[in-house]
Amino acid sequence: xxxxxxxxxxxxxxxxxxxxxxxxxxxxxxxxxxxxxxxxxxxxxxxxxxxxxxxxxxxxxxxxxxxxxxxxxxxxxxxxxxxxxxxxxxxx
Numbered sequence: 200x201x202x203x204x205x206x207x208x209x210x211x212x213x214x215x216x217x218x219x220x221x222x223x224x225x226x227x228x229x230x231x232x233x234x235x236x237x238x239x240x241x242x243x244x245x246x247x248x249x250x251x252x253x254x255x256x257x258x259x260x261x262x263x264x265x266x267x268x269x270x271x272x273x274x275x276x277x278x279x280x281x282x283x284x285x286x287x288x289x290x291x
Contacts, residue, residue, distance in 0.1 A: 259285055260281075262284075263281045263285055266284060267281055267284075
């Protein structure tokens with residue numbers, strides 16, 4: 200009975216220690232620096248978002264893809280057709 204109690208206690212201790220480790224905060228990978236009073240240059244860090252296509256561009260691209268599908272084009276031929284089609288505004 201004494202061995203069973205030790206194993207049960209060890210199992211509970213292991214269970215609680217794992218959950219306690221999972222709740223600890225991970226350290227930040229970005230360095231935190233405070234700007235000094237002598238530097239007056241603006242920050243050069245910019246966030247770039249992927250540019251969304253304009254609705255007209257999206258419509259042209261979809262039209263060209265539909266035309267390429269109708270012609271049964273694949274691979275390089277499809278890419279060339281779509282490129283030429285987009286340059287012509289969706290008209291093949």
